[in-house]
Amino acid sequence: MKKIKILSILLASSLTLGSGLLPSYSPLMAAEKDQTxxxxxxxxxxxxxxxxDTxxxxxxxxxxxxxxxxxVSQNISKNNYKTWGNAVNSFIEENEDGSFLRIEQIDSELIVEKYDSDFKKAELVTKVSLPLPIYGGYFTGENARFLVxxxxxxxxxxxxxxxxxIKYDNNWNxxxxxxxxxxxxxxxxxxxxLQMTEMNGILYxxxxxxxxxxxxxxxxxxxxxxxxxxxxxxxxTQNTEIGCHGFVSHSFRQCIAQDGTDIYLFDHGDANPRSAYLQKIDAKLKxxxxxxxxxKFDGKIGANExxxxxxxIEIVGDNIFTAGNSVEQFGEVYDPSTYKRNLWVSVIDKKMENQxxxxxxxxxxxxxxxxxxxYLIPAPDGSCYVMWEDVVEIPKSINGIYYYDVKQFFTKIAKVKPDGTIDGEIHTIYGRLSDCxxxxxxxxxLVWYTTEKASPLFxxxxLNQLSPYEFTGYGNIEKCSVTISAVSYNFYDPSDNKTHTGPEVLSVNYGDLKLTEGVDYNVSYSDNVDMGTGYIQITGKGFFKDPATDAADKILRIPYQIKYPTEPEDTEEPTGTPYQEPSWLVTGTPATTRKPSATKKPETSLSPAATQKPAAPTAPKKTSYPKRTAKPASSSAPVAPEKLTNISLVNLKGKKMMITWTKQDNISGYQLQYAMNKKFTLKKKTLSCSKYRSMKLVSGLKKNKTYYVRMRAYVQTDSGNLYGKWSKxxxxxIRK
Incomplete structure (x- = not known):
């Protein structure tokens, strides 16, 4: 078989060819290959x-x-609610042999599946049809199972x-x-x-x-x-009438617990009362x-938002733990749906005297x-684990239907002691919660599962060592080894306009762990429509794509040679593949691929043409969490921010003043001054305001006094803050 000269792919020092026949970590290699x-x-x-290190x-x-x-189901983040709650559909139980039961209400049936201790494969146990069309809830008691x-x-x-x-035995009869x-x-x-508990043979x-x-x-x-x-x-007991025992008007979430003597009801009410409301009631609910x-919640009585x-709610030892989230409460003059929420925990003694x-x-x-x-999960030492999702969510709408697009997510785990302090640290893991x-x-x-139009992810x-699960940064696709089918690709018809592919990607591995295409990465090809150098592009996805950085930072480009399958007659043959600085060593837009230079066909030599040495690799970028950084500063001299406009002052009940303004971009923050005279010499105070806000609440003012306010924005520079002009x-x- 006739041999032709083929120059193998040229790799910068951040990627090298490693095989049994080629030396490892060589930035430039030439190999004589048969075309077959x-x-x-x-x-x-x-x-x-x-x-x-996986x-x-x-x-x-x-x-x-x-x-x-x-x-298949979809329960991911279903425990989260914005205004009012929904039925809990998903449950997990541990069996005595270490296996697990998944119990989930899907399409008017209670699906019961068994998984071994490794959570690998599902075995259907039974399906229980709902005798009435509206599902309420499910509970596993000490001696029986209950469905409402x-x-x-x-x-x-x-x-x-x-x-x-309905009462069932453990075999679902x-x-x-x-x-x-x-x-x-x-x-x-x-x-x-709907929630249930039991105490002394009574189901609540x-x-x-x-x-x-x-x-x-x-x-x-x-x-x-x-x-x-x-x-x-x-x-x-049946408490269903207005004003009955334990009654809460407009209860958007109901929780229940018991301490062996009494029952505790915990409701999210928006009317009477308008608060996260805890009641201690006797064993007969009388x-x-x-x-x-x-x-307590601000806003008008009965306003759903x-x-x-x-x-x-959990009773742990002598204490009652409750938890929730909330926006900052501002009275009746704002829409809470537009504000972000923070996580709170309350610890109350069972006498309900101290909180x-x-x-x-x-x-x-x-x-x-x-x-x-x-979620609240009791700990055996009298503490309580708190778990929640921290997310970056962007509000969007399609055809008038509003939803939140989650751009970044983590699950947080904190262990809260009875005195309200955190035992250790708040752990951050890369994962989601559900209504399980x-x-x-x-x-x-600590075991649970999520589903996202697929079989459960467990x-x-x-709990004895949470640190090894800690999120330390997104995966670096550049640390992966990639196996491709060949270093060259036969370009059959250079005259057509189609985008040809290239060598097949056989596997992408992070250490010894094989990654999954479509889950961890995507494959594409570029610069592959002409003879010369083409590129396989491995783009990070999921855990290998940091949503806070540019997508180009997560692209691994592997060069390969595009050539004819046989040597054409009466044509000039490329002397080899020209070297191009790979994208992972280039700052900014990668250089355009240079087309191969044409030379006369060599007579006898099969040696590769001389090639430039690659540049030294740059240090890998670090990833930190959470990413809430300002935009990179311009290389030009800093410019003072513009004068603030559209400032509005409102007197709120309680001798408060709310200041709002039009938010500016590309600034570091705001400075606010208020005083009791126009010259700002009497009782003057200066406050700092976050660049993320366009509102400030000032309290502790004097009734029937007039306050003057001015503001300015600033940017941080190497020599200090650069302020814009004071606003009008x-x-x-202050009248109320």
Missing amino acids: QTAPITVTPDPALGAA QKDLPQRFFQTQSEGGT CGESNPEESNEKEVVRI ELDHVSVYGANTYKPFRSGI ITGCHTMYATDDGVHHQASMNFAVNEENMELI KVSKDLHVF TGVSIGG IFVWLTDHENLGEWSARTP KPIVTSDQK YSLD KMKCK
């Missing part, structure tokens, strides 16, 4: 980038397991079955049930989350409903509560002995990050 040879070639990373760099690969064969469902009652008939509570009729219910489980249920229409024709929403004897399934507004969600209230996050109101609805509440297993593992974290002076009289 297509042996795979492995491109290895520059050792200067450091070894690929346990350290990709910790999620060791606490996440993608199962196979499970029923219901049906609407548009005729407002007291003879209509609106709620059914129905044992008994109790039906609730009428119950002042127009529609059960409307805009809320808290949920919500829309009630019979009042004189104004409105079906108002409220909480409802039941107590049922588990042995004979007889109804002990008398509330204590109540507490854990966290509160800017708050509550995550649950410790702490904030665990400090996100900017108008910034990027927001804390979602949390995490459980603590017999070997002290999470399992050792504004004044506000």
